[in-house]
Amino acid sequence: MLLYNKALDANHTMLRMAALLISWKAESLDSDALRLFDFLVANPAHIQKLSVPRGKFTDKNEFKSYKNRYQNFDPKSLFNAMKEIHYLAIERFVELGVFQSDNNSSKYNVFLEKIPEGLKKLAKSKENSISNQAIDFIVENLTSISITGSDGLKKITSLMDYKYDVN
Template identity: 75%
Template sequence: MLLYNKALDANHTLLRMTALLAAWKAVTVEGEALRLFDFLIANPAHIHKLSVPRGKFAAKNDFKSYKNRYQSFEPKSLFNAMKETHCVVIERFVDLGILQPHNNHSEYKVQLENIPEELKKLAESSENSISSQAIHFIIENLISIPITGSDGLKKITNLMEYKYDVN
């Protein structure tokens, strides 16, 4: 049996990240945040599993309905499998001038005006297969959270090692 997972599809990743960047309208982004947020957009059911205090982000419970018995995977393994695709897509964004390395190689300056019009149109379309609900949740709740730290994105998503990070 042939299985397709959009999380590992470079074209779908490019579309998801474009949709996120277009909605986010950030001046700069950290590469790790972009990767974590893309994972959540590709796998919205994982939003329900965010490790946050009870009552914080009550809207995360809305993502229980995204659970799919055919999409059973170990989240960290899938996130690690997505790394190569994430790197390729980020490099493509750099080639297009959408992302420009900034200060260090983990932070990028965002140039939304360099997104090709057709790609932007497709990414913002309501008829694509991207969860706009997940993008809105991320923008409303997660973009202000630092990557590292005791309450950082790495810890609450439980997708990346965080214990040895320096704040």
């Protein structure tokens, strides 16, 4: 049986990232944070699995309804499989002028006005296949959390190694 997984579609990744950027309105970002957030937008069911203290994000349990029996995968393996597509999308945003590298680091300055109008229109559309509920959750709860550290995004998502990060 052939199954389509939008998480592994480069065009859908650009669309998800554009929708996230438009809602987030960040002036700068770290590519690891963008990758983690994109994974959550592509796989909203993983939000309910975030490893946070009980009662911290009570609305994360609303994402149980996104669970799909056909999307039975190891989250870390899928996240790693998405790595090349993430970097292609980030590279394309650099080419478009949406991202500007910040001294050869994993940080980028963001210029939302450079997102092409067609992509911006589709990203804002209600008829796209992106979970606005997931984007709203991420913007409201996760964008202010550090990537590294004992309570960082890498740890709470369980998608990236974090033990040897320097804060």
